[in-house]
Amino acid sequence: MSQQQANPWDSSQLVAEQLKRGVLTIILVLAWLASLFAWGIMEWQGTVSTVLRVVFALNVIFHPTMFAIVWRRLLPLRFVELSCLVFATLICAGCMALHLYSPTYGADIDLRPLYLWIPVLYVFAFVIGDHKSGLRLSLAILALYVGISLPYLLTPPQPATNFTIQLLVVSGVLISALHFFAGYQGRFQRAQLTMDELTQLAHTDVLTQLPNRRRTMSMIETELTRFSRYGHTFSLILLDIDHFKAINDQFGHHVGDQTIAALAMRVHDVLRTTDAIGRWGGEEFVILLPETTLDEAKHKADTLCAHIAARPLVGNHTTTISCGVAGIESADTLDTLLQRADNAMYAAKAAGRNRAVISRTSNAGVAAAE
Incomplete structure (x- = not known):
């Protein structure tokens, strides 16, 4: 007996989700190992502060938890992706706020590597969604960082003023570029799907759905x-x-x-x-x-x-x-x-x-x- 053929679109979606799940588990493992390694090095060198211990501890707890959720399929992959994005965004926001407004606790936080990693959040936002949802997520993240840094920037120039302004400008440019290329990719995929549909129609008998x-x-x-x-x-x-x-x-x-x-x-x-x-x-x-x-x-x-x-x-x-x-x-x-x-x-x-x-x-x- 002939079996009904699987929908190619459903199959491709399943393969894509399995690939994303595999990549995400690898990222979580590497992030956990990197946090442990960095924490250990800084403890050995005696350069870790109380705030950094809290940051490292949160990473060491969060990443294995997310790994277990992904591995055992306890929650939808979309929820895990958003949780990782929110966690990283809040960690960066907390470190930025402490450095800018609380020298007592944030003096040991180096803004240079922090500001280099923040743009990665925008890329991740577009990876986990389409160009519209990626734009909304990225703008929400940028708005958070603008809100945190704006009072600092309105005061007379301080050591981190110029670097913070550059971060916000680069973030806006990066979000615009990501939105443009993600939208272009979406249009290309829709055009490709249309071409595939037209090819299928040109080769298929309408009545029987057999090759013509x-x-x-x-x-x-x-x-x-x-x-x-x-x-x-x-x-x-x-x-x-x-x-x-x-x-x-x-x-x-x-x-x-x-x-x-x-x-x-x-x-x-x-x-x-x-x-x-x-x-x-x-x-x-x-x-x-x-x-x-x-x-x-x-x-x-x-x-x-x-x-x-x-x-x-x-x-x-x-x-x-x-x-x-x-x-x-x-x-x-x-x-x-x-x-x-x-x-x-x-x-x-x-x-x-x-x-x-x-x-x-x-x-x-x-x-x-x-």
Whole structure:
């Protein structure tokens, strides 16, 4: 039985989430180890202050906690990402405020490495969201730092004034650039999706959702190339719904369309995953059987005829098909191969329908094999 194909978009989303989860766990482990290492070095050198001990302690507690949450999937990944961003933002904001306004506690906090790391927060904000949410998060972070530093900047110039002004200016420029490039990437992805959709529509039959004639011809050409280069054999089945005009005349074109769509679904019951079926036109279909000999294709066509006739496709009236089977030969082109399959299919109809006929050679005409 054929299985419903997974949605490619859902699959790609799942892969992206797994990748983000893996990267985030690595970052959390590295951040935890870096905090422990830096804390140990500063304790050994005797340069750590009470405030820095608190900062290191918070990092040492926070990162393993987030790692456990990610590893055990206790909370949504989006929550963990936002928690990491908020934690880093508040740590930087607290250190900035202490250095600018409380020399007693913040004198040992070096603003230079702190100001170098703050722009990374804006990048992270755009990584965890689209260009709109990234912009909102970045502007909220920038507003926090502007609010903290503004009273300091309004006083007469002090040692950190110039450096703080540069930080805020660079932050604004960086946010603008990130917003522009993230928006451009979003537009590019939407344009790419539109192109993919158009390509899919150009190659898909609307009624059956099978490859259309153009796409089917392309698939056959690919197999012809494989046969020419590597000798990989393949066969074709050209099938046609018997008395299809009578179905339309008696029950209406709506039932005729339903019959075609139902046939397209049922054919998959007897096909392999490597086989392919396309709508050739009207009530005709082409089945491509890679790595299949002529006799194996004939057996497949017989099975298909029996499977279609076993029970009605639509309503209570029985539907049958006629199949023409052709195997690739050294002198074949796309046209000669399809012509032989077409001749065999009409031979099947002339022989009474609901059967398969094979074409053994392109020179000797069509030979029947019941």
